[in-house]
Amino acid sequence: MKLKTLIPLLGSLVTPSFAALYSAEHGDIGIAYEDEGDGAEFFLHYHLGGDAILNGAPVGGGEEGEEFEPSAITTLVPDSTKATMGSVAILNSGTGVSDGSPIWIIPQAEAEGVPFLGIATEELDGDLFPGGATFQLMSVTSPSGDGDFSVWQQSGISPPDFFFSTNSASSTVDNNKLEMSAGGHDHFNLGFSEEGIWEVELSVSGLLNGTDLLTDTETFTFQVGSVPEPSSALLGLLGALSLLRRRR
Numbered sequence: 001m002k003l004k005t006l007i008p009l010l011g012s013l014v015t016p017s018f019a020a021l022y023s024a025e026h027g028d029i030g031i032a033y034e035d036e037g038d039g040a041e042f043f044l045h046y047h048l049g050g051d052a053i054l055n056g057a058p059v060g061g062g063e064e065g066e067e068f069e070p071s072a073i074t075t076l077v078p079d080s081t082k083a084t085m086g087s088v089a090i091l092n093s094g095t096g097v098s099d100g101s102p103i104w105i106i107p108q109a110e111a112e113g114v115p116f117l118g119i120a121t122e123e124l125d126g127d128l129f130p131g132g133a134t135f136q137l138m139s140v141t142s143p144s145g146d147g148d149f150s151v152w153q154q155s156g157i158s159p160p161d162f163f164f165s166t167n168s169a170s171s172t173v174d175n176n177k178l179e180m181s182a183g184g185h186d187h188f189n190l191g192f193s194e195e196g197i198w199e200v201e202l203s204v205s206g207l208l209n210g211t212d213l214l215t216d217t218e219t220f221t222f223q224v225g226s227v228p229e230p231s232s233a234l235l236g237l238l239g240a241l242s243l244l245r246r247r248r
Contacts, residue, residue, distance in 0.1 A: 019221065020068070022046070023076040024053040026116045028185065029220065030067075031133050031204045032123040042216040044204050046073050047120065070218040075115050077104045077192055077224040104224045106190040108153055118187045119180065124206070126182035133206040137164040137176040138217060143196025143224075150191045151178075163188065195225030 027048040034043055049065040051058055054073075059066050081104045110116045121133050140149045151164035162172045169176045180186070192198055203217040 019072055019074040020054050021056075021076055021223070021227065022048060022052060022054055022073050022115055023056070023078070024113050024115060025049060025051045025058075026110070026118070027052045027065075027075075028118045028120040028122075029070075029135075029202070030120040030123060031135075031206070031216070032067075033125070033128065033206075033208070033214070034123075042204065042206065042214040044070065044202065044216040044218045046070060046220075047123075048073075052115075070220050074197075074221045074223050075106075075117065076227065077106055077190075077222055078114060079104075079195075079225055081105050081107070081111075081114055082225075101193070104192045104195065108187045108189045116187065117190065118185055119178065120185040121180045121182050122185050124182035128208055129182045129206045130210055131207050132179060132181040132184065133204050135178040135180065136203045136205070137166075138201040138203050140166050140201070141199040142192075143194055143198065147198070148191075148193040149198065149200060151188045152191070153186075153188055160189075190222075192222065192224045196223075198222040198224060 027046060030045055030047040032043045032045065033040055035041070036043075046068040047065060048054065048059045048068065050061050050063060052065060053059075083103055083105060106115055106117055119135060121129075124133060126132075137151075140147075142149065148167045149164070150162060150167065152160040152162040154160040162168075163174075163178045164176050165172050199219050199221050201217065201219045203215060205213060205215045208214055
């Protein structure tokens, strides 16, 4: 069965910003179809590469890295990613950020000291899922309650292709949905309009053998900007994170 989150384990000492902090190198939001003891199911999860930096150290696990429940990870969007709208090539309303306002961006290209976060269906068998999988943006909670989140790709000076946008779903390719073939993997820009803790709820669905609909929905947490200092008591408990890796 799926592993539990930190919240029951550490109780009220834990806030989303003090889950294991993913701060650099490659990782994916991935979907798998696995039997973990209760029958085969869809599992939406983090798959971090062996070089990914988690709580200041490489994840390990060799080339394959390790998998984690989304609730066990907070992805850092550091201040170094902060830009000003008008200075970046965003050519439509998908971000919801006006010229002259700040925006924090996890870039689609690899950058030093920043998470290189992709979306992947690499663990899905194309024979079992001939139609691949569809990721859908369900809800977003921003620090102020009025922030905007967006996901897009851009090449050179070409207009961006938006896939998720809280500001304008109609400006996205498929109304806040992203379709990906089985065995796929891609990288995107992720934009946040304000600093603080963000919670992004994603759902994924796919047809097993083209007939049986499978779904999973999870919430992914992002710390945008500076990271508050945890208490010494909390630091002593973070070693329990090793218990939260998904069983492969």
